[in-house]
Amino acid sequence: MQTAEQCQKLYETLEKKINRNFALSASVCVHCGMCADSCHYYVATKDPKMSPAYKADKIRSLYKYRHDWLSRIAPFWTGARTLKTPEELEDLHDICWGSCTMCRRCTINCPMGVDMALLIRSGRAMLLAADSIPEGVKAVCKDQYEIGNQMGITRQDYLETIEWLSEEHANDVGDPRAEIPLDKKGANVMYVVNPREVKYAPLTLLAAAKIMYAAGESWTMPSEGWDNTNFGLFAGDDKLGGLMGQRLFEKAQELGVNKVVVSECGHGYRATRWEAPNWAKMDLHFPVESFLVTMSNYLREGRITLDPSRNKTRVTYHDPCNLGRSAGITEEPRALLKRCVADFVEMHPNRADNWCCSGGGGAMSMPEYNKRRLEAAIVKADQISATGAKIVATACHNCIDALEDLIRRYKLNMKTATVGELVAEALIWPKAAEEEEIFAIDGIEPVKLAPGEKRKKILVIDDEADVRTYLTTLFEDFGYETIEAADANQGMRMVKEYHPDLITLDIIMPKKTGIKFYWELRKEEKLTDIPVIIVTGFGEPEFPNVNFKKFITERKVPSPEGYVEKPIHRAELLKKVHDVLYV
């Protein structure tokens, strides 16, 4: 393409990219320079051309030349300009692709709130139209367009890998029936991954499988639309972004899953959860969740138990920019790490203020900028080595690659791990029945599970935390898996999400009573068969004259499978539960 044609295409795209946010970010900068010290490129090099304001001006100046009144009359006065020469194009290419990871650290430190990533992504879109795109990025985009994933993994290779991993998983958990399900219709979760997990890091995928097995999750991987990464985000290519999203969302719809869970990939989660529905112009009828959230929910609901002593080495956590600064996921990984490692230490600054790993924005696919990237990485290297940790955990495969690169470059004595890998390492497996310490209460014995048989899942709904703890501990001791909800609304959400085998239900709860919950449950076609045992004081002290039993059945709904009065008689409750579930 000739330079003139390139410039024309570039300007056409600029016009398409201008929306309200772009116009504001392109107009509001006061050149105060406050952002310089928030950018790792500038901090590491002190090169004036690496300050965010300088970089953003390369794009801003093109906008101003066409859209700002004063700039149109006196461009020199405001620094507005137009592109004409190959050198100027090359300069813009260098700035947009090679000197910004779109980490947005400068944005949250800018008093005016200039969205640097928005400007740079628009600049990349303009360059893409002008065919000024790094070879590495071009190749990845091509693979996503044509093959459907960023590493060009063929369908056959993918299916064979999943089959092999499925066998590994069964060995791993010692259950021949355990599997990595593929295209399982009606599963609760559709799990989508970064192709790196399939090609280079199967241990991460195995760790996820192990965690979901331990949690008794009903999940599946899709045979199509499985790549959660989306180079449309980095390349400024909304069309590719929409296409990748569409493939994934349509597969989720076809399988009828309740939610999509995105494996530990920063930009993959951001693109799938926040950007792709807009690019694809699709209204989703299922949530998109990060695996970090899924795991922390398992932990909170008691579906997995962790032993931190299994990970004794000191661990710190790096917040991927796309999770911490662009998706608001900062606490879930910490909640998990604090429960699965013995010595967790924060790096500073952290969360939304954390430094970029230096490999974001597609930088790992542009080897021509490796030298600059690794030079800028000294900021991160200093930050992580100051923690004294031996493992830097993160929730992004791109960050893992970048961190490993900088660990090698700066000779740090550290390793990397995903959060899931550390969680999987710390999992405490439910003991097989024969190994279980057998004890009995009034002749009631713990459930004896056949090898590989899954424990029955009981949802305990009670507003009193003490009662929940008491009941869940009792049920767990007797061989059941438990989840809990503190009110009826939360309970209903959990019923829909986890399909428990049995519910124990309190009656008097704030917000909504157990009676109302019961009526609603019995009305729901898919849920109506779930057995319910009411655990309450029928003569609730606050309502001595009210017959709650009558209330429950007054709407001509079937009676609950059992009533147990508080104070609870353990043997009576356990017998009732056993009879409902097994007899």
Next chain:
Amino acid sequence: MSYESLVEFLKDEAQIAALSFMAVIYALKIWGIMKKNPIQDRTPNHGNPKEGVRYSFTVIAMPWEMQVYRDHPMKYIEFTIFHLAIAAAIASTFIIPYWPDVMLKSWIMLPSLLFIAAGFLCGLLRLIARLTSPAMRAFSVPDDYFSIILLNVYLISAMIAIPNSAATATDPMIWSIVLFFGLTAFFLIYVPFSKISHYLLWPFNRYYLGKHFGKRGVYPKNSAGLRAADL
């Protein structure tokens, strides 16, 4: 036109005309931005957009929330004094024409002068930083230098004019009033075209940024700590 009526004209009609001009240009500028498409977002909220907007507007009063001000608190003090001094100088352009004696009350005049002088010093520091820092020089354009010099001159003119708020046309110091109001009129006409118009665009940009980050649960930044309690 007599000198006296020129002074009165500068203090009154010229200001009103310049202000009206500024208002029209600003209105057009905002209209130009608002007629551009807003970003359509169909994703469900993770955080609270309203909370995000609130945080986005108030973060400027929370220097501990921004790295540069955490690391360089003096920069924040400089920023605050400079902007408040300009606000004080602008406020005096409304007071002097109608209530000149108010400005002369020593409990108003002395603090105002001290404050504006401090603002001028901060402005000077900002100019020096722009001239001496290689990073600042790399992206500074004539409008940046002109705007900071203009504001510094404006602050000096305010300092000279305020003690002469009640000067009449025959007063030898009346030139200070002429200079101050002449500069104000120029200022009002130039500002909408220059980078100084940032204060008009600031609320819009911070609104959209706050909404965006609030929706995603990134803003308010410290809410992350609160959410942790639920886990």
